[in-house]
Amino acid sequence: MKFTFNGAAGEVTGSSHIITINGKNILLDCGLFQGKRKESFEKNRNFLFKPEKINAMLLSHAHMDHSGNVPTLIKKGYQGDIYCTDATADLCEIMFRDCAYIQTKDVEYVNKRRGRQGKTLFEPLYSIEEAEVACTKLRSVPYEKTFKLFDDIEVTFHDAGHILGSAIVEIVFVENGQKKKLLFTGDIGRTDIPILKDPVIVKDVNYLITESTYGDRKHPPASDVKGKLEELVNEICESGGKLIIPAFSIGRTQLLVLLLNQLHDEGKIRKLPIYVDSPLSSKATKVYSKHRECWDKATVDFVIGGERPFDFEGLHYTEDVNESMALNNASGPMIIISASGMCEAGRILHHLKNNIADPKNTVLIAGYMAMNTTGRKIAEHQPEIKIFGEIYPLAAKVDEISALSAHADKYEMLDYFKRCGTASIEHAFCVHGEQNALEHFSGALLEAGVSNVHIPSPDEVFEL
Ligand SMILES: [Zn+2]
Numbered sequence: 408m409k410f411t412f413n414g415a416a417g418e419v420t421g422s423s424h425i426i427t428i429n430g431k432n433i434l435l436d437c438g439l440f441q442g443k444r445k446e447s448f449e450k451n452r453n454f455l456f457k458p459e460k461i462n463a464m465l466l467s468h469a470h471m472d473h474s475g476n477v478p479t480l481i482k483k484g485y486q487g488d489i490y491c492t493d494a495t496a497d498l499c500e501i502m503f504r505d506c507a508y509i510q511t512k513d514v515e516y517v518n519k520r521r522g523r524q525g526k527t528l529f530e531p532l533y534s535i536e537e538a539e540v541a542c543t544k545l546r547s548v549p550y551e552k553t554f555k556l557f558d559d560i561e562v563t564f565h566d567a568g569h570i571l572g573s574a575i576v577e578i579v580f581v582e583n584g585q586k587k588k589l590l591f592t593g594d595i596g597r598t599d600i601p602i603l604k605d606p607v608i609v610k611d612v613n614y615l616i617t618e619s620t621y622g623d624r625k626h627p628p629a630s631d632v633k634g635k636l637e638e639l640v641n642e643i644c645e646s647g648g649k650l651i652i653p654a655f656s657i658g659r660t661q662l663l664v665l666l667l668n669q670l671h672d673e674g675k676i677r678k679l680p681i682y683v684d685s686p687l688s689s690k691a692t693k694v695y696s697k698h699r700e701c702w703d704k705a706t707v708d709f710v711i712g713g714e715r716p717f718d719f720e721g722l723h724y725t726e727d728v729n730e731s732m733a734l735n736n737a738s739g740p741m742i743i744i745s746a747s748g749m750c751e752a753g754r755i756l757h758h759l760k761n762n763i764a765d766p767k768n769t770v771l772i773a774g775y776m777a778m779n780t781t782g783r784k785i786a787e788h789q790p791e792i793k794i795f796g797e798i799y800p801l802a803a804k805v806d807e808i809s810a811l812s813a814h815a816d817k818y819e820m821l822d823y824f825k826r827c828g829t830a831s832i833e834h835a836f837c838v839h840g841e842q843n844a845l846e847h848f849s850g851a852l853l854e855a856g857v858s859n860v861h862i863p864s865p866d867e868v869f870e871l
Contacts, residue, residue: 408582409870410616412863413455414440415839419777420472422839424616425456426589428580431557432456434464434485435576435591435616439475439506441749443779451476451532455866459484463556466491466545467593468573469498469657475506478533478541488546490556492564494572494698496547498657501690503538505656507531509752550574550607550700565607568596569813570658571694571701577609589614594839595815595823599629601665602695602716604703606815608826613833614871615824615857618814619840620775622848626809626816633666635808639771640667640676640742648739648767651803653755653782655748656688658813659774661695661717663744665706668719677740681722684731684754685746689724692717735761739768748774750782759785760794768803773811778841821851829856834871836861 408428414421421440426433440450458480466489467473477489477499491499510531518528533541548554553563559581564574576591590612598605643650654660660683670676683689696717699707709716725731731754734743745755762768763785776782784792788805791798815823824832835857837849849860861869 408587409868410836410863411456411868412836412838412865414438414450414865415472416863416865416867417842417845419620419775419839419841421450421476422467422473422593423476424591424838425461426578428560428578429557429582431462431560432460433556433560433578434461434480436467436473436593437464437476437480438470438472441472441751441777441780451479454480454483457484459486461485461487463487464489465562465576465591466495466499467576467591468567468570469495469502470570470594470655471502471506473593474499474502478503478507478538481541481544482533482537487544489544490546490548490554490562492550492572492574493547494694494701495574496545497694497697498572498691499545500542501687501694502657503541504535505687507533507535507538511535513752565609566604566701567593568598568600568603568606569594570596571603571698575606575609587613589616590827591616592618594618594620594813595820596813597626597629597815597819600813601662602702602706604701606823608823610828611831612827613831615832615835617820617824617835617837619837619844619848620814621812621816622820622837622840622844622851624809624816624844625818626812629810632808632810633670635810636663636666637670637675639769639806640670640679643742643769644677644679644740646740646767648765648769649762650742650769650771651755651758651762652742652744652771652773653748653750653759654688654744654746654773656685656746657691659748659811660685660688660744660746661692662811663773664692664722665716667742668714668716668722671719671721672714678721679740679742681742681744682725682734683722683744684725684734684758686726688744688746689726692724731757734758748782749776749780750785751780756781756794759792760799763792763803764800766802766804770803770805772805772807775812775814817848817851820848821855824852825855832857834859834861834869836863836869838863
């Protein structure tokens with residue numbers, strides 16, 4: 408068999424790997440590269456492989472760095488289906504359209520300037536129509552239902568506990584008379600995180616492609632999240648400021664809403680206005696509400712107890728732009744949860760622009776911030792932040808709840824693989840991490856008994 412690593416190889420975003428079994432090229436994920444604008448522009452438009460040569464695609468989950476370039480893949484000639492779980496298909500439908508809309512608006516904005524300068528105009532990465540075509544290619548398969556992809560190649564999606572619908576992909580195949588099992592983690596979630604079930608253990612794995620995002624980190628226990636959030640909300644109530652939370656529309660937003668709901672219920676925080684200010688987050692929350700098969704027992708019990716996890720007094724989902732703009736002039740205390748998660752686009756930029764210079768306010772970092780993103784610069788407490796081409800001093804408090812991460816840390820990932828059994832793993836490939844995390848985690852896997860561990864570079868090929 409052959410492994411070809413196209414994206415998230417030696418870096419975090421742009422997840423995309425090809426495995427070739429019995430001559431069939433199977434693409435695992437097709438994510439957007441997110442980082443420096445010029446580099447992203449080039450990488451997302453130019454695949455390192457020929458889309459028409461791909462025979463099938465398996466999608467681990469709906470996060471844009473795993474799914475967001477699927478419409479480009481189809482636009483450039485991929486003819487096959489895209490297999491994923493039911494919830495992933497529902498989430499991708501809203502994500503693809505939203506991404507196309509943002510791309511179109513961004514290009515319109517840039518083209519105005521380019522037009523004046525007499526330069527050639529850009530095309531959006533993909534249009535809304537192209538996003539809609541991509542949605543028709545999604546084929547959903549429930550968790551734990553094994554299906555035949557090709558002769559001698561079977562696939563099963565297991566719950567990864569990372570976001571709604573996220574899957575650890577198991578591929579069992581026979582090649583040269585030998586039966587083997589490959590596991591692709593997509594992103595692995597933490598255990599005991601609200602809403603979602605824990606990652607499913609898969610035994611007797613021979614080949615492993617694993618994420619390594621926090622391969623060099625230890626998160627505080629998941630149980631610490633609620634206490635820390637309570638503290639921050641109460642601080643904001645004291646200062647009369649705004650708690651601004653850049654959050655991924657899928658996953659972080661719903662987790663924050665549920666925790667605030669519970670804190671409110673338990674009387675631990677005052678009633679204050681809480682705004683989810685992102686149309687995409689509102690739509691994603693509806694998908695979260697629909698897919699109860701993905702919920703953990705505690706969330707199901709919460710509903711049985713008469714509660715609605717994503718709806719409570721004081722919580723508003725703003726959809727209208729005017730409603731969003733009105734928040735600029737409204738006085739605190741209040742909480743604004745908005746997208747995008749890495750502060751690269753969307754309404755969050757307006758809230759940051761209007762609020763980061765005021766020391767009464769707090770920005771809460773609630774998820775991973777890739778290198779060179781505005782979110783990373785805020786997380787690093789850089790004194791000045793550039794937003795829409797203008798510089799703003801960062802005087803607001805910046806706090807972080809790393810326990811809110813949707814990714815398992817080094818110890819949780821190791822524990823997961825030890826429970827799967829490391830002795831059977833002949834080759835592991837560490838992807839989806841910054842260099843330090845990749846090196847650290849690959850060393851940890853070797854120590855844990857994996858025979859061979861590799862850190863692939865982009866476009867690197869391994870024949871085994
Ligand atoms: Zn993810």
